[in-house]
Amino acid sequence: MGRFWEEFSVGEVLVTGRRTIDGGDVSRYAGLSGDFNPLHVDAEYAKATPFGERVAHGILTLAVSHGQQNLGGWFEGTTLALLGLDRLRFAAPVKFGDTVRTEMTVKETRGSSKPDRGVVLFDVAVRNQHGDVVCSYEEAVLMRRKG
Amino acid sequence: MGRFWEEFSVGEVLVTGRRTIDGGDVSRYAGLSGDFNPLHVDAEYAKATPFGERVAHGILTLAVSHGQQNLGGWFEGTTLALLGLDRLRFAAPVKFGDTVRTEMTVKETRGSSKPDRGVVLFDVAVRNQHGDVVCSYEEAVLMRRKG
Amino acid sequence: MGRFWEEFSVGEVLVTGRRTIDGGDVSRYAGLSGDFNPLHVDAEYAKATPFGERVAHGILTLAVSHGQQNLGGWFEGTTLALLGLDRLRFAAPVKFGDTVRTEMTVKETRGSSKPDRGVVLFDVAVRNQHGDVVCSYEEAVLMRRKG
Amino acid sequence: MGRFWEEFSVGEVLVTGRRTIDGGDVSRYAGLSGDFNPLHVDAEYAKATPFGERVAHGILTLAVSHGQQNLGGWFEGTTLALLGLDRLRFAAPVKFGDTVRTEMTVKETRGSSKPDRGVVLFDVAVRNQHGDVVCSYEEAVLMRRKG
Amino acid sequence: MGRFWEEFSVGEVLVTGRRTIDGGDVSRYAGLSGDFNPLHVDAEYAKATPFGERVAHGILTLAVSHGQQNLGGWFEGTTLALLGLDRLRFAAPVKFGDTVRTEMTVKETRGSSKPDRGVVLFDVAVRNQHGDVVCSYEEAVLMRRKG
Amino acid sequence: MGRFWEEFSVGEVLVTGRRTIDGGDVSRYAGLSGDFNPLHVDAEYAKATPFGERVAHGILTLAVSHGQQNLGGWFEGTTLALLGLDRLRFAAPVKFGDTVRTEMTVKETRGSSKPDRGVVLFDVAVRNQHGDVVCSYEEAVLMRRKG
Numbered sequence: 001m002g003r004f005w006e007e008f009s010v011g012e013v014l015v016t017g018r019r020t021i022d023g024g025d026v027s028r029y030a031g032l033s034g035d036f037n038p039l040h041v042d043a044e045y046a047k048a049t050p051f052g053e054r055v056a057h058g059i060l061t062l063a064v065s066h067g068q069q070n071l072g073g074w075f076e077g078t079t080l081a082l083l084g085l086d087r088l089r090f091a092a093p094v095k096f097g098d099t100v101r102t103e104m105t106v107k108e109t110r111g112s113s114k115p116d117r118g119v120v121l122f123d124v125a126v127r128n129q130h131g132d133v134v135c136s137y138e139e140a141v142l143m144r145r146k147g
Numbered sequence: 148m149g150r151f152w153e154e155f156s157v158g159e160v161l162v163t164g165r166r167t168i169d170g171g172d173v174s175r176y177a178g179l180s181g182d183f184n185p186l187h188v189d190a191e192y193a194k195a196t197p198f199g200e201r202v203a204h205g206i207l208t209l210a211v212s213h214g215q216q217n218l219g220g221w222f223e224g225t226t227l228a229l230l231g232l233d234r235l236r237f238a239a240p241v242k243f244g245d246t247v248r249t250e251m252t253v254k255e256t257r258g259s260s261k262p263d264r265g266v267v268l269f270d271v272a273v274r275n276q277h278g279d280v281v282c283s284y285e286e287a288v289l290m291r292r293k294g
Numbered sequence: 295m296g297r298f299w300e301e302f303s304v305g306e307v308l309v310t311g312r313r314t315i316d317g318g319d320v321s322r323y324a325g326l327s328g329d330f331n332p333l334h335v336d337a338e339y340a341k342a343t344p345f346g347e348r349v350a351h352g353i354l355t356l357a358v359s360h361g362q363q364n365l366g367g368w369f370e371g372t373t374l375a376l377l378g379l380d381r382l383r384f385a386a387p388v389k390f391g392d393t394v395r396t397e398m399t400v401k402e403t404r405g406s407s408k409p410d411r412g413v414v415l416f417d418v419a420v421r422n423q424h425g426d427v428v429c430s431y432e433e434a435v436l437m438r439r440k441g
Numbered sequence: 442m443g444r445f446w447e448e449f450s451v452g453e454v455l456v457t458g459r460r461t462i463d464g465g466d467v468s469r470y471a472g473l474s475g476d477f478n479p480l481h482v483d484a485e486y487a488k489a490t491p492f493g494e495r496v497a498h499g500i501l502t503l504a505v506s507h508g509q510q511n512l513g514g515w516f517e518g519t520t521l522a523l524l525g526l527d528r529l530r531f532a533a534p535v536k537f538g539d540t541v542r543t544e545m546t547v548k549e550t551r552g553s554s555k556p557d558r559g560v561v562l563f564d565v566a567v568r569n570q571h572g573d574v575v576c577s578y579e580e581a582v583l584m585r586r587k588g
Numbered sequence: 589m590g591r592f593w594e595e596f597s598v599g600e601v602l603v604t605g606r607r608t609i610d611g612g613d614v615s616r617y618a619g620l621s622g623d624f625n626p627l628h629v630d631a632e633y634a635k636a637t638p639f640g641e642r643v644a645h646g647i648l649t650l651a652v653s654h655g656q657q658n659l660g661g662w663f664e665g666t667t668l669a670l671l672g673l674d675r676l677r678f679a680a681p682v683k684f685g686d687t688v689r690t691e692m693t694v695k696e697t698r699g700s701s702k703p704d705r706g707v708v709l710f711d712v713a714v715r716n717q718h719g720d721v722v723c724s725y726e727e728a729v730l731m732r733r734k735g
Numbered sequence: 736m737g738r739f740w741e742e743f744s745v746g747e748v749l750v751t752g753r754r755t756i757d758g759g760d761v762s763r764y765a766g767l768s769g770d771f772n773p774l775h776v777d778a779e780y781a782k783a784t785p786f787g788e789r790v791a792h793g794i795l796t797l798a799v800s801h802g803q804q805n806l807g808g809w810f811e812g813t814t815l816a817l818l819g820l821d822r823l824r825f826a827a828p829v830k831f832g833d834t835v836r837t838e839m840t841v842k843e844t845r846g847s848s849k850p851d852r853g854v855v856l857f858d859v860a861v862r863n864q865h866g867d868v869v870c871s872y873e874e875a876v877l878m879r880r881k882g
Binding site: 311312313314316317318319321322365391393423 | 610611612615616619624626629630631632633642
């Protein structure tokens with residue numbers, strides 16, 4: 001069972017496990033989303049870009065990051081809904097073979113008009129194996145309250 | 148070849164093709180992202196939620212919508228980078244078998260300090276087969292300029 | 295080990311196992327190929343076509359049929375190359391849940407300038423669970439010779 | 442929306458975007474089709490073949506090429522059916538990491554007994570990053586007419 | 589971080605989250621493993637078996653169960669190796685749409701010749717939504733010790 | 736059609752084809768099972784383990800081995816059920832790019848109370864390209880009898 005609304009404290013940082021993003025993941029994401037933009041699937045095109053090689057789709061990085069949050073176990077069965085994301089930015093490319101982890105800092109906890117639930121706001125940073133932020137966003141989740 | 152920065156006009160609406168989101172897509176997304184939250188993969192749990200059944204992951208809806216933009220052909224080979232998303236909201240659930248399309252309204256076009264590129268801002272709405280908005284967001288894309 | 299060139303007799307019929315083609319297979323084929331034509335992925339569009347529902351991609355039926363040939367074990371390790379296909383036709387739609395099998399009739403066996411190999415020509419028919427041909431083609435395969 | 446029958450001119454050449462075919466694509470194709478022929482999935486076996494390494498399945502190359510046609514946007518919503526392919530040949534192997542594109546030359550446009558549709562015949566060539574043809578075929582598509 | 593060897597007590601029961609096994613999962617497992625046995629992929633054949641319909645591969649049930657153990661978070665980063673399984677049995681079929689969970693009872697904890705590690709033995713039961721055991725096995729895992 | 740119970744002789748060895756296990760297969764298995772243990776998906780973590788690099792999941796090796804049995808054609812349509820596995824052990828890691836094959840030695844054939852079926856017991860060894868056993872197990876299968 002995941003955490004309830006009351007169990008998140010402002011300033012607390014949740015750090016997930018890591019995952020390596022491979023070419024096979026990029027292929028599968030292209031197929032699932034239908035995003036065959038040449039930046040991601042055309043090695044010849046990618047050579048001529050500033051990146052010099054194919055890079056992962058930004059939304060794939062977001063999807064992996066969001067999955068890492070769930071793999072952390074904090075949200076299982078206590079999340080009512082993902083309310084939304086804000087200020088999603090892609091600060092650096094994710095290259096094939098890069099390994100990312102996600103850090104979630106609790107920014108705010110907010111009640112709701114319904115007494116059995118509340119909102120938790122996170123500042124989220126996705127970092128690669130060098131510690132560089134590759135993606136960041138704010139996330140608002142509607143969580144169950146305990147009592 | 149996609150469109151150049153100059154070829155987007157404020158107020159113009161780009162409408163993509165449609166796609167049905169099936170249970171098989173949700174399964175594949177869970178596996179690719181690692182997001183096995185019971186809202187999406189546990190039919191017994193889902194029966195007891197307000198939705199009454201499993202629903203698609205919000206980020207899957209975003210991924211499909213983002214893929215639909217690329218399937219439209221407007222961005223192929225003229226996009227330099229996805230700069231970011233803002234105000235991503237999930238207004239209604241996407242149920243297995245729902246069919247979605249994406250509407251992008253050009254909100255603003257903005258120059259850049261480099262003369263060969265510019266930013267295009269879109270207001271994006273994802274609608275289901277009943278015309279209801281299920282997801283909305285603002286998107287900023289860095290595009291090539293023509294001359 | 296599969297069969298050698300000498301082990302195919304003109305007029306012989308090879309019949310494969312069956313396989314049910316599901317919506318999940320069509321989704322995965324769309325993603326692998328990039329073919330998101332609305333006939334296959336848009337349930338609303340498909341209602342208005344003569345088929346009345348989404349149908350499998352023709353090339354997916356071909357892929358499954360070609361896989362069934364390999365699952366039959368006749369070609370494992372004795373095939374040098376697939377030379378080509380001719381007269382590939384799609385006689386009837388394959389609907390989600392249809393179950394197909396492949397029948398290969400040896401049409402001709404032909405020597406080659408190199409003594410260690412030869413060509414086998416097949417007339418191939420793919421039939422659904424009602425016995426109707428849904429796809430047919432001629433296939434030429436370069437096979438090893440025994441001695 | 443794709444093109445109508447009247448909008449194809451004999452001699453015109455449609456050129457698609459490119460796509461790199463990776464080992465991950467070959468794995469997924471093997472699984473989707475059931476074609477685990479050692480030429481494609483057994484690295485030890487492949488070393489001893491004239492190719493010296495594993496190569497993509499011919500039908501995978503065809504599937505990618507056919508998907509590229511759809512990604513081009515010419516066929517979306519105006520195609521009634523894929524009638525068939527002829528003279529499908531595999532002129533050279535596609536190795537893992539090769540990048541292919543598809544060129545379609547309009548060979549013939551033909552009316553139909555029904556006034557709302559017509560046939561378009563294409564000569565199709567799939568080329569790798571060196572410009573070599575790896576696969577070629579003739580394709581007949583039934584398209585909607587405008588008026 | 590998962591649990592260390594010392595943190596498992598004999599008699600303790602770990603219960604995982606649940607997951608619904610769909611036809612799409614069976615399709616993907618068939619492709620990944622190459623197991624296209626008609627019990628799993630041929631709807632016509634399956635009608636004539638005692639099950640009356642296609643059922644999930646036993647090893648897919650095992651794979652999902654093993655994944656559920658990892659989704660529980662107890663083993664992340666503290667597992668040195670999966671030593672083996674014993675007495676793996678399939679007591680009842682898993683039908684498409686069934687929802688399973690995994691219960692692990694700690695049966696024994698055993699030291700090792702190396703002081704930094706130890707073995708934990710589990711009795712594992714996989715149950716469907718009706719509470720019936722569909723699969724059971726014993727599992728031995730090599731875990732890190734704390735101090 | 737596969738073999739009937741009477742067609743297996745004690746001491747006989749069945750050898751399957753080979754298959755290379757790639758990083759793309761490990762990614763897909765992680766997603767299908769939900770097993771994102773860092774031994775398999777986190778390249779940074781894996782560097783610090785005795786293996787020095789990511790390795791395949793043990794249950795993936797089992798799944799591939801079990802699929803190879805089916806690709807051999809001996810079990811198609813004559814298997815009534817997989818009864819179980821015993822003494823499943825993982826003797827050596829399977830690294831990305833390793834190529835495995837499966838050897839099944841018939842250990843025992845046993846009648847059943849029902850005259851139309853019987854049990855076959857196999858000793859199974861999975862070997863890599865160097866001939867080393869990477870995985871071994873005993874397997875019991877319920878097979879149809881001929882007459």
